[in-house]
Amino acid sequence: MRLDAKALRYMSSDDFRVLTAIEVGSRNHDIVPTPIIAQLSHIRGGGVNRHISDLVKRKLIASETNSKYIGYKLIYAGYDYLALRTLSKRGTVTSVGNQIGVGKESDIFVVAGEDEEQVVLKVHRLGRQSFRNVKNKRDYFRQDQSPSWMYMSRLSAMKEFAFMKVLHEHGFPVPRPVDQNRHVVVMGLVDAFPLRQITEVGEPGKLYSTLMDLIVRLAKHGLIHGDFNEFNILLQENGEPVLIDFPQMVSTSHPNAEYYFNRDVDCIRTFFKRRFGYESVLYPKFRLDEEKEFSLDVQVAASGFTKKDQAQLEKYQEEVGANQNEAEASDYYNNDEEVSDEEFVYSGDEASDAEPSAKGKEAVDGGDMAGDDESDSE
Ligand code: ADP
Ligand code: MG
Numbered sequence: 001m002r003l004d005a006k007a008l009r010y011m012s013s014d015d016f017r018v019l020t021a022i023e024v025g026s027r028n029h030d031i032v033p034t035p036i037i038a039q040l041s042h043i044r045g046g047g048v049n050r051h052i053s054d055l056v057k058r059k060l061i062a063s064e065t066n067s068k069y070i071g072y073k074l075i076y077a078g079y080d081y082l083a084l085r086t087l088s089k090r091g092t093v094t095s096v097g098n099q100i101g102v103g104k105e106s107d108i109f110v111v112a113g114e115d116e117e118q119v120v121l122k123v124h125r126l127g128r129q130s131f132r133n134v135k136n137k138r139d140y141f142r143q144d145q146s147p148s149w150m151y152m153s154r155l156s157a158m159k160e161f162a163f164m165k166v167l168h169e170h171g172f173p174v175p176r177p178v179d180q181n182r183h184v185v186v187m188g189l190v191d192a193f194p195l196r197q198i199t200e201v202g203e204p205g206k207l208y209s210t211l212m213d214l215i216v217r218l219a220k221h222g223l224i225h226g227d228f229n230e231f232n233i234l235l236q237e238n239g240e241p242v243l244i245d246f247p248q249m250v251s252t253s254h255p256n257a258e259y260y261f262n263r264d265v266d267c268i269r270t271f272f273k274r275r276f277g278y279e280s281v282l283y284p285k286f287r288l289d290e291e292k293e294f295s296l297d298v299q300v301a302a303s304g305f306t307k308k309d310q311a312q313l314e315k316y317q318e319e320v321g322a323n324q325n326e327a328e329a330s331d332y333y334n335n336d337e338e339v340s341d342e343e344f345v346y347s348g349d350e351a352s353d354a355e356p357s358a359k360g361k362e363a364v365d366g367g368d369m370a371g372d373d374e375s376d377s378e
Contacts, residue, residue: 016085017041018051022061022072023082026150031064031071079150080123083182092179092186093121103245105156110189113178120175120190122160124183124247126152126316148316153183155313156247161185162305163223163246166296170221173214173242190242192234195271202239204278211241211268216284219261222252222295228264230271248317251297261286 011019021040025032038048052072055061060078063070074082087093094112101108105126113119127149161180164187168174176188201207211233218225225232226248234242250260265283272278301307 011081014041014043014047015051015054017043018048019055019060019074019078019082022055022074022078026073029071031066031069031073033069033071037072074150076125076149079153079182080184083123083184086181087179087184087186090179090181093119096121111186113186118189119178120187122157122185122187124153124156124160124185125149126156150183152313152316155309155316157183157185158305158309159249159313160246162300162303163249166299166303167223167243167246170294170296172218173240174246175242175244190234190236190244192236192242194231195233195235195241196230198235199275201235201276204272204276205280207235207239207241208268208272208278208280209282212265212282212284214241214243215261215264215268219252219284219286220293222292222297224250224252224254224257224260225264226250226260229267230275247313250314252292253297258286 018037018041021037022032024040025036029036034048034052037052038044041048041051043051052061055078056063056072058077059075060081061072062075063072065071084093084096091114094114094116097109097111097118099107099109100120105124107123107125109121109123110118111121157180161177164174164177164185168177175190178186178188180186211228215225215228225243225246227245228243232243232245234244236242250257252261254260261284269279269283272280301310
């Protein structure tokens with residue numbers, strides 16, 4: 001999926017109103033009928049039809065017919081447009097640049113931010129990888145009115161930003177959080193390569209303990225990364241790692257916390273053995289709460305990304321198997337050990353038709369995901 005900078009420049013304010021009307025309308029309509037679009041955009045008469053067909057031509061919306069009427073829905077490019085417009089109004093994104101990565105369920109761009117500084121734009125695209133699975137589970141997703149890819153992608157971006165913020169504030173080596181809107185996160189550009197692309201390090205033992213210490217330090221703050229592996233650890237020139245990619249983070253109070261913790265630890269052990277021939281008898285073991293010093297999970301919940309949001313996203317991730325970590329998702333990444341930067345290069349338009357209309361956002365009650373409820377436990 002491309003980010004169309006031109007569309008940003010050439011859209012009239014009425015086109016924008018129509019696009020926004022469709023976004024708002026889709027909260028209550030699977031596909032939004034023209035009279036509703038006219039009503040929400042306050043554009044009467046034939047005018048609205050002209051804007052609609054314009055937006056269809058630009059592939060920002062698509063028309064669809066159900067048993068009763070023809071209507072319209074946002075597709076990813078339209079949602080991208082709305083997010084970019086908001087971010088550029090806020091001044092956090094000033095131009096759209098090059099795509100540098102395509103992840104499991106995201107596109108990564110380097111763009112200009114405030115003061116021409118380069119920042120990273122991560123566009124969450126839930127439903128892309130797992131669209132087929134989601135389709136099979138239509139019944140589950142039909143229980144709510146919002147289009148699942150839009151809602152879930154937004155939740156995922158909200159979660160990533162909330163965690164990045166709280167980790168950054170507590171001095172963890174993560175990118176600087178800049179801004180977030182809809183399904184897009186803006187963050188500092190880290191000048192580093194993923195560990196995946198590194199063939200040699202000076203002292204593997206030292207890096208190994210730095211990474212294990214990081215896993216333990218996260219746990220002491222009540223958190224487990226959940227996808228702690230060579231794809232999500234960027235190694236800077238000075239040898240210090242930076243951790244990225246937070247949509248799957250879980251609390252140490254999660255019922256499967258021990259499993260996720262051990263999986264993170266095992267990822268690093270396996271990688272160090274295979275890549276650097278390094279093995280150690282020392283590795284951290286999960287100990288619940290015993291030595292917890294902070295509850296950042298609770299802070300995140302207090303920051304606006306609620307336990308309910310967390311539960312919804314998690315349920316989706318479980319449904320579509322998206323909580324499988326990247327190292328395990330061997331069908332997506334080239335799984336041979338050869339170091340190649342190919343997987344980080346944008347390779348075509350494969351996502352352009354991935355616009356699941358399945359439903360998401362089933363109400364799942366918060367449960368005990370984030371453990372205790374004292375938000376001031378720091
Ligand atoms: P996904 O959730 O799709 O795996 P990631 O957040 O892991 O997405 O990002 C995918 C890739 O994009 C990373 O492996 C890294 O190469 C690059 N990347 C992501 N964020 C940054 C950043 N802040 N600075 C530099 N490179 C980044
Ligand atoms: Mg990743």
